[in-house]
Amino acid sequence: MIRRYAALIRNAWLVDLQYRASIVLWLLWGVTEPAIALGIWWAIAGDGSVAGYARADFARYFFAVMLINQLTIAWDSWYLDRWIREGDLNYRLARPLHPAHEAVAENIAFKARTAGVILVVWLLLAVAWPAVRLPFAPGRWAFTAVAVLLAAAMRFFISFTTGLLAFWTTRATAIMELHAGVSLFLAGRIAPLALLPPAVAGVAGALWFRSMLAFPVDLLTGAVHGTDAVLRGLGGQIVWLGFWILAYRIAWTRGIRRYGAVGG
Amino acid sequence: MTGNGTRETGRVHWIRLLGAFWRLNLAEELQYRANFIASVLGTLFNLATALLTLALFFHHTTTLGGWDYWEIVVLLGVFNALTGVVEAVLRPGIGQLAGEVRSGELDLVLVKPVDAQGFVSFRRLDIWRLTDVVLGLGLAGYALFRMGHTPSLAQLTAFGLSLAAAAIVVYAIWVVLMSLAFWFVSVENIAVLFDAVYEGARYPVSAYPGALRFLFVYLIPIAWTTTIPASALTGRLRPEIGLAAVLVAGLVFALARALWGAALRRYSGASG
Numbered sequence: 001m002i003r004r005y006a007a008l009i010r011n012a013w014l015v016d017l018q019y020r021a022s023i024v025l026w027l028l029w030g031v032t033e034p035a036i037a038l039g040i041w042w043a044i045a046g047d048g049s050v051a052g053y054a055r056a057d058f059a060r061y062f063f064a065v066m067l068i069n070q071l072t073i074a075w076d077s078w079y080l081d082r083w084i085r086e087g088d089l090n091y092r093l094a095r096p097l098h099p100a101h102e103a104v105a106e107n108i109a110f111k112a113r114t115a116g117v118i119l120v121v122w123l124l125l126a127v128a129w130p131a132v133r134l135p136f137a138p139g140r141w142a143f144t145a146v147a148v149l150l151a152a153a154m155r156f157f158i159s160f161t162t163g164l165l166a167f168w169t170t171r172a173t174a175i176m177e178l179h180a181g182v183s184l185f186l187a188g189r190i191a192p193l194a195l196l197p198p199a200v201a202g203v204a205g206a207l208w209f210r211s212m213l214a215f216p217v218d219l220l221t222g223a224v225h226g227t228d229a230v231l232r233g234l235g236g237q238i239v240w241l242g243f244w245i246l247a248y249r250i251a252w253t254r255g256i257r258r259y260g261a262v263g264g
Numbered sequence: 265m266t267g268n269g270t271r272e273t274g275r276v277h278w279i280r281l282l283g284a285f286w287r288l289n290l291a292e293e294l295q296y297r298a299n300f301i302a303s304v305l306g307t308l309f310n311l312a313t314a315l316l317t318l319a320l321f322f323h324h325t326t327t328l329g330g331w332d333y334w335e336i337v338v339l340l341g342v343f344n345a346l347t348g349v350v351e352a353v354l355r356p357g358i359g360q361l362a363g364e365v366r367s368g369e370l371d372l373v374l375v376k377p378v379d380a381q382g383f384v385s386f387r388r389l390d391i392w393r394l395t396d397v398v399l400g401l402g403l404a405g406y407a408l409f410r411m412g413h414t415p416s417l418a419q420l421t422a423f424g425l426s427l428a429a430a431a432i433v434v435y436a437i438w439v440v441l442m443s444l445a446f447w448f449v450s451v452e453n454i455a456v457l458f459d460a461v462y463e464g465a466r467y468p469v470s471a472y473p474g475a476l477r478f479l480f481v482y483l484i485p486i487a488w489t490t491t492i493p494a495s496a497l498t499g500r501l502r503p504e505i506g507l508a509a510v511l512v513a514g515l516v517f518a519l520a521r522a523l524w525g526a527a528l529r530r531y532s533g534a535s536g
């Protein structure tokens with residue numbers, strides 16, 4: 001299995017290498033939204049603070065959003081929608097390897113490259129701009145790494161499962177867009193959850209949205225206080241990951257039974 | 265389409281040509297009426313998220329860059345109208361262009377007796393997305409009503425002019441992106457870059473810190489596309505700035521056209 005994965009990742013890496021300009025485009029697309037949000041909150045905070053967030057806190061928060069969103073984002077619903085609609089799924093099903101493994105390998109190759117770029121840019125900026133420096137905290141970074149892995153896995157299953165809806169509807173990607181629109185607020189892409197009205201932040205915490213992005217980001221910037229809160233956050237991530245794996249199992253077995261396509 | 269009559273004059277009149285293309289497109293699109301509903305729902309959802317984002321900002325402040333809530337809603341309406349123009353007129357054709365540059369099929373466009381830039385920019389039309397323009401202007405009108413501000417005739421004229429200038433700037437940015445497709449031939453998704461860049465036009469340029477403001481006014485001139493027309497409607501536009509907007513539109517268009525020319529000279533067809 002490890003040898004297979006190494007081959008898949010190598011393959012995906014080389015395919016991406018041919019499309020370097022496209023990778024840069026998606027990277028730029030990914031960082032502008034947090035950059036604009038940071039610009040606006042920077043103006044609102046002025047010399048004071050908003051709900052405990054001063055300018056430097058916003059800068060750290062949105063830099064962490066850029067990095068962790070890139071590490072956890074998953075485009076798989078768009079691929080699956082196309083595979084199912086156009087029949088490209090056929091030859092993938094004929095392989096002795098579940099198509100999900102190819103998707104996972106692509107995710108790893110893509111994220112290693114793009115997140116690597118963001119990390120390097122962040123480090124370079126931190127030399128000149130103290131506001132985006134993070135205090136040295138290896139223990140917290142280790143927990144963040146775990147939280148990022150869980151979030152990436154969960155967002156992969158959300159995206160994959162939503163893509164599988166293409167077995168039943170032609171609007172699977174529209175459902176994913178809807179989810180993206182909601183997560184703009186509930187996952188903390190436009191603002192830290194602490195700045196949302198408490199009821200809305202409560203919904204974000206009760207559902208899977210906080211686990212997607214806001215929790216790992218808060219963990220990295222040090223906004224999660226105490227071992228208890230860290231463990232509760234990780235526990236929430238595990239529960240929702242389990243939920244989405246289950247949803248994926250159901251959608252996959254039912255969908256494949258329904259599926260009948262020609263060509264590919 | 266190139267009958268004997270037109271071949272004699274050498275160039276087909278572009279208005280007639282576009283008319284013919286868009287009629288064909290319209291006939292095609294009318295077959296997919298469910299897309300109309302989906303498109304309107306999509307726009308309403310986008311407007312709702314934009315308004316909620318604004319509400320969140322104004323939950324923590326009373327003005328943003330000197331603009332109050334309803335003034336920025338006017339600006340959002342202008343933003344939505346301009347993205348509607350992009351979605352309806354410009355975006356439908358760009359995927360095709362990237363493919364043609366790569367495969368060499370662009371040869372077939374270049375030998376046509378029409379202006380290539382105009383042809384590849386406007387040859388496809390997604391008629392449903394024009395509802396974005398209507399919804400955007402409607403939102404701007406509603407926000408003006410909530411402000412209790414009735415624009416004077418002079419303000420409306422200034423708005424019309426600056427909106428036209430804004431459309432030219434947006435189109436020029438688009439032409440620059442299309443030209444990039446000649447250098448980076450694999451970019452199917454070059455339009456993504458537009459989304460990234462244009463994101464900044466959602467808010468008045470005065471709301472941004474100095475570095476971003478410089479970027480949006482001078483380097484990627486999106487500040488001229490939403491801030492100026494919205495200022496004209498709400499009556500905060502100074503005449504000299506309005507004049508500058510028109511000059512900027514002319515300048516940016518000339519630059520974009522020059523870049524397109526350079527891109528075409530770079531292109532050597534592999535035949536279609």
